[in-house]
Amino acid sequence: MSYRGHFTVSQDNQVIFTxxxxxxxxxxxxxxxxxxxxxxxxVYHNPWAHILLLDDWILxxxxxxxVILDLAHWSLAHNLVCTAKVYRENMLKQYQLDKMNPxxxxxxxxxxxxEQQTALDWLASEGFKVDCDQFELGRV
Structure with missing residues (x-):
């Protein structure tokens, strides 16, 4: 695992994956x-959702x-209605995420x-179904 920060962003239907x-x-x-x-x-001309895969994020x-809080406010102003954050329990990570999210x-x-699948199931229950086979949801 690299300690240098990196990311991928992808989209399907009305869902952004990070x-x-x-x-x-x-x-x-x-x-x-x-x-x-x-x-x-x-996607932002209609309601949309965001799923973040954060197990490998090191703060x-x-x-x-x-910077991220500004992005969160921008997202809300542009029709973001659901966010699913996926990561193993980590109080320090949760603390920093709480500071960066409305x-x-x-x-x-x-x-x-x-678990990723539980997050995807929740998004589907909120009206945001995606084709999981289309994404590399695991590690980059």
């Missing part, structure tokens, strides 16, 4: 935001937090999962 790994600095975060917005441009420098509301729902 795989994040390594330790993120502000340059990685800015590159991610650009890739994410490019992918979201094809971020403090400077990353406002809280759930009437128009925005989020859940944390330890």
């Amino acid at each position: 795989y994040a790994a390594g330790g993120w600095d502000v340059m990685t975060a800015r590159d991610y935001c650009a890739s994410f917005k490019k992918a979201a441009a094809s 971020a420098t403090p400077e990353v937090e406002p 809280v759930s509301s009437v128009t925005y729902r989020q859940q944390e999962f330890t």
Whole structure:
């Protein structure tokens, strides 16, 4: 596993997939935001969902937090309605994620999962079904 931060962003139907790994600095975060917005441009005219695969993510420098929080607010302003975060229990990871993500509301729902399939099932129950065979949901 690389400790340098990296990511992949892909899209199917109205769902954006993010795989994040390594330790993120502000340059990685800015590159991610650009890739994410490019992918979201094809879905944000209607409600959409986001699934993040975070088991291999090793946290971020403090400077990353406002960059990702800005992206979260941008996403909400552009019709994001559901987020599923997938990672093994990790209190430090959860703490940093909480600092970078808005809280759930009437128009925005989020859940944390330890298994990818459970997260995909939840997204499907929220109206966001995807074809799992189309994605490399595992490791990059």
